[in-house]
Amino acid sequence: QQQVKQSPQSLIVQKGGISIINCAYENTAFDYFPWYQQFPGKGPALLIAIRPDVSEKKEGRFTISFNKSAKQFSLHIMDSQPGDSATYFCAGSDRGSTLGRLYFGRGTQLTVWP
Amino acid sequence: DARVTQTPRHKVTEMGQEVTMRCQPILGHNTVFWYRQTMMQGLELLAYFRNRAPLDDSGMPKDRFSAEMPDATLATLKIQPSEPRDSAVYFCASGVLEQYFGPGTRLTVT
Numbered sequence: 119q120q121q122v123k124q125s126p127q128s129l130i131v132q133k134g135g136i137s138i139i140n141c142a143y144e145n146t147a148f149d150y151f152p153w154y155q156q157f158p159g160k161g162p163a164l165l166i167a168i169r170p171d172v173s174e175k176k177e178g179r180f181t182i183s184f185n186k187s188a189k190q191f192s193l194h195i196m197d198s199q200p201g202d203s204a205t206y207f208c209a210g211s212d213r214g215s216t217l218g219r220l221y222f223g224r225g226t227q228l229t230v231w232p
Numbered sequence: 233d234a235r236v237t238q239t240p241r242h243k244v245t246e247m248g249q250e251v252t253m254r255c256q257p258i259l260g261h262n263t264v265f266w267y268r269q270t271m272m273q274g275l276e277l278l279a280y281f282r283n284r285a286p287l288d289d290s291g292m293p294k295d296r297f298s299a300e301m302p303d304a305t306l307a308t309l310k311i312q313p314s315e316p317r318d319s320a321v322y323f324c325a326s327g328v329l330e331q332y333f334g335p336g337t338r339l340t341v342t
Contacts (some may be wrong), residue, residue, distance in 0.1 A: 213328075217328065218327070
């Protein structure tokens, strides 16, 4: 059973546009929601993360929006650049009971056209 | 700078052969994860360890896969015998709140 569902599977955006990736989770015990970015031939790397006590977190052009009641969260990439082309994974974790285990979504392959 | 290392980076082997992948976690990280990545299944957790003790290996096919941490600086993942369906990229990661991934081992079983 996929504990974190991610959409879309792939996304094509024009340079300068906004990229939006959505995730939904089932486990209400999740208390940590990171996003990982993976470039071809590399391992995933933490991009940005949020905890459920805030509704939004922004770091540069990257923003996480979090809706606890809907059990949904999303990544917005403003002014998307070709260098943002990568695969993005959302994840959730119940840090207390699973000692840091992350439940990953299936990933979104983002392509930003120049 | 501190990083997770994995060897080998690429491995091509024939069906039925034993494959051993190695991982050196970041010094001081006491939680280590093994993942498998395929186009079809995405990132799958195979097993993870804390303080060298296995916490969960329910993601691994038990009949052919085994994971160990002989010491705090080495984690191993073995497949015996290997099968073509094992072809994938295998990642090791260490850390808890933030997981640091290694570069992966790309395994091809023919």
